[in-house]
Amino acid sequence: MSTALESKIRIQREDFSVTDEIEFMKKSSRNIGGITIFLGTGRELNKGESISELNFEHYPQMAEKKLGEIREKGIKDFGLIDMSIIHRIGHIEIGENIVLIIACGEHRQETFKACEWAIAELKRTTPIWKRETTTKGEVWVQATP
Amino acid sequence: MVTVKYFANLKQMAGKDEDQFDIKEGTTLAQLSDLIKQSVPKIGDMVREKKVMISLNYDVVPLDTVVKDGDEIALLPPFSGGI
Numbered sequence: 001m002s003t004a005l006e007s008k009i010r011i012q013r014e015d016f017s018v019t020d021e022i023e024f025m026k027k028s029s030r031n032i033g034g035i036t037i038f039l040g041t042g043r044e045l046n047k048g049e050s051i052s053e054l055n056f057e058h059y060p061q062m063a064e065k066k067l068g069e070i071r072e073k074g075i076k077d078f079g080l081i082d083m084s085i086i087h088r089i090g091h092i093e094i095g096e097n098i099v100l101i102i103a104c105g106e107h108r109q110e111t112f113k114a115c116e117w118a119i120a121e122l123k124r125t126t127p128i129w130k131r132e133t134t135t136k137g138e139v140w141v142q143a144t145p
Numbered sequence: 146m147v148t149v150k151y152f153a154n155l156k157q158m159a160g161k162d163e164d165q166f167d168i169k170e171g172t173t174l175a176q177l178s179d180l181i182k183q184s185v186p187k188i189g190d191m192v193r194e195k196k197v198m199i200s201l202n203y204d205v206v207p208l209d210t211v212v213k214d215g216d217e218i219a220l221l222p223p224f225s226g227g228i
Contacts, residue, residue, distance in 0.1 A: 040228035128226025
């Protein structure tokens, strides 16, 4: 599990600074003209149930491998200049950051498309699981749209 | 010897992180599910019924895949990362 800002694929317990991550990615190239970010945060309600806390678990090595594959394919297929993906694990409070995807390109169009594709691909292929604590107890969340 | 890892609700169900099994040459994941069933009956059934995905050395593979000594297998409930 890496937490160094230098890595563009990270799974970490600690929170991240969206501003610092964007500034870091801007250093990738002086030709970046558009950056799209997706930030996922802990929400309070799921299907009408009030959530008091979230916990994320991952499969080390496989999760990092899949995020790396998403980054490489995203850069190649959408013609991006660079992309970073950070996902937190462990205990997360409502309102806290969970996942950050930063897509950098020469123009805006490819970054919008790549960002939306990357979060969908992350949810489909990356072994990370969410456990919600509600008033009814703890529940492992099955795949969400 | 192969290692089978359990995650999320499967880990709770198994009451452990992993199992290790001695296998014969040419054993498939479907055949391995019989050994898993001896250790955790409900999970062995879930593998057979394809209710969980299976990874072999960090890639998802079908049940007819042959495993070999030293392989790392993981039983993966539906993913729910992101938001």
